[in-house]
Amino acid sequence: MPRLGTADRPRVLVVEDESETAFVISQLLDREGFAVSIAASPAEAISLAAQLAPQALLVDIRLGDESGLDLLEKLRADGEKIPIIVMSVVDQVNVKIEAVRRGCDAYFEKPIDWDVLLRKLRYLLDPPEPRTHRILTVEDDPEQSRFIAGILRDAGYEVDICAEVASVDDAISRLRPDLVLLDVHLPDGSGLDVARYLRQDDSFAAIPILFLSADSTDAAQIEAGAAGADGFLRKPISPELLLASIAGRLSRASHLQSLLEHDGLTGLLTRAGFIDRAAALIADKRRNADLHFSLVLLDVDHFNPVTDTYGHVAGDRVLASLASFLRRNVRESDLVARYGGEEFALLLHAPESAARIVVADILREFAATQHQTDDGGTFTVTFTAGVAELTREMGIEDWKILADRALYEGKRHGRNQVIAASTMDEAILDGRVLDPLFELERRAGVPLVAEIREIFLSALPARIETIRRAVESGDSRTAEQAAHAFRSAAGNVGAVRLGALCAELELLTRARDLEHARTLVPAVVDESRRVAAALAHLVR
């Protein structure tokens, strides 16, 4: 089975001359999933930046010392485009402004609020994907609208034109614009009313609205501001000014949108942002059945006792660490979200079986991670996950319900496991196999079911032991044979899920993928127990 790519840890170069502070920072960043290099001087920083090609810089600048600011300028002059975050004890606004002018992306005063700094760092490292922005122009003069649309399209925007108030609603639901450009005087009403109408709807609270009008009296501008406009541009307008005004508003709006869609503690997508993106994939799936999308809902086990015992700060650290675990172990194109308190969601571009293996891998590693308590102790935490693959018939609600049911099933059966939804619809023992056996038993006048049950139960401990030992010792041939025989035995009693698990184990061992086979053994053991219990209760 292929393992989905493990993204390399992003490398951060820390420029800090106090070795003790540098050590503390590097420990912290390491725990958060970053690779860290340390430069003790500006000169070393410049040479390491060229040598290591880090993804971000964290620079300490000191009071009355120009070298930190000079370093920023030198790096930017060298064409360095990566995010640079400055940390400093200096709280003078002129120094801060100077740092930003010389190219720093964020300035943090000491003492540092690391949660905020890390959130910023993650945002800078993973900014919202650049996409084509859509602009709606509400303008009744055909010559004007052709002129404006031409400028905007040349600049790479998608543009829709609407010539009257009456068709604004349709245009908006069709285009879903990122920015609206409004004329004040329209044939059937006023652009000011359109602005007021848009602003009363919460879903347009953040969308930039710009007026573009020949009527640029103070009164018009004041009324536009009151109606919720972000700016007022006067016709005729130069293409440069129009584009600059639009670009500035769009960039700020997308930053805002990103803040709204990202969780403060973990920097992951919020539930709303995640669901929006997941819903968009449903259309992709309907167009192309060959695409595979799996939704994973994942919940930290016994989280309340963790916070009760170790405190909320330790609890937050667990969540942040799980977030970075998840982010690191899935592909760039996969989505990771904080779904609720201690619940996370993943959207993997993979079939259900592959997704289950990826998540089982993450669980294994995460469960082995030691978390720190405030008094220097350590503890471990597990999670339970449900995985469901999207089919063409599903809507977003069906998809969520399936993954949630699988998660619940895992919780009910002891937690610390990953359950695939497709294996859940089958009962532990399938009547379609058992019923004919009972009928045969009746016709033959032999207690067949009891016999088969005895054969199954008496062989069970040895089967499990053989599989466990073969997988542990790396004997894939024996493991494959044992899994095969077990699958056949499971089939005979109608243990469908156990049969499916053994089939997966058989495939993995045949491919000599013992690492993943190992993650499956607990599920096989678990399901065997359930089958044994169900068989024991089988009375007719």
Add this chain to the structure above:
Amino acid sequence: MKILIIDDEEDVRRIATLSLVHVGGFAVIEACSGEEGLRLAREHRPDAILLDVMMPVMDGPATLAALRDDPLTRDIPVLFVTARATPSEVEDLESLGAKGILTKPFHALSFPDQLKAVLDAEPPPIPGLD
């Protein structure tokens, strides 16, 4: 009609035998390994052989080869029985000279009909059979 079942798994033999005897009206002989199967095939000359693919020591394909090497058993139709049957695996097994493939687990009641369907699929009947 006499059927020889060669399968190392007791539960499979038990279900198949009861089904073939009580539902299908066949006579059945059981062997729990390839070696025993060869011996019983020579001794009883069954009308058909059900042969498990994966068995320890002498597996299904090896047993089939041995049956084909012996003039006494050469012409007995052999059906492979397997829990694993992807199209390419079916093709591989059929290329070894098996008359057909039956997949496990068996449906306890319709198994005899499945078997008959495969055996009747290719007339004329093999000479020398009663």
